[in-house]
Amino acid sequence: MRQLYEQILVDNEKRRFYAKCETSGEKRYSVKLPLSCRGEELLQLLEEGCAGGLRQKKYNSAKARAVQDLARYFNQCRKCGKWVCDEMFDPDIMECKQCNIRRV
Numbered sequence: 001m002r003q004l005y006e007q008i009l010v011d012n013e014k015r016r017f018y019a020k021c022e023t024s025g026e027k028r029y030s031v032k033l034p035l036s037c038r039g040e041e042l043l044q045l046l047e048e049g050c051a052g053g054l055r056q057k058k059y060n061s062a063k064a065r066a067v068q069d070l071a072r073y074f075n076q077c078r079k080c081g082k083w084v085c086d087e088m089f090d091p092d093i094m095e096c097k098q099c100n101i102r103r104v
């Protein structure tokens, strides 16, 4: 099953980490990108884990905080493994609403 970590991206304009619901596409923003981590080329290296040094450390810990924060708003479907927002999730059966098309 995929981790929420893999679903967390950086919004270049807002300079924040965010996660997107895989079903509705809704974005939820979280912690800010550290000052030393800004810049498009640098960001690419950081995302690949190749920037090294203090910047990489700062980026990694900021991203870890974003994961913790965003985990409160996303749920993992036990069937397809997608992380979706509360609206797209049925907590009774732990499945997303795409997997669980209700038989009414």
Ligand SMILES: [Zn+2]
Pocket (backbone or CB within 6 Å): 021, 022, 023, 024, 025, 026, 084, 085, 086, 087, 088
């Ligand atoms: Zn959603």
Ligand SMILES: [Zn+2]
Pocket (backbone or CB within 6 Å): 077, 078, 079, 080, 081, 082, 095, 096, 097, 098, 099, 100
């Ligand atoms: Zn699902």
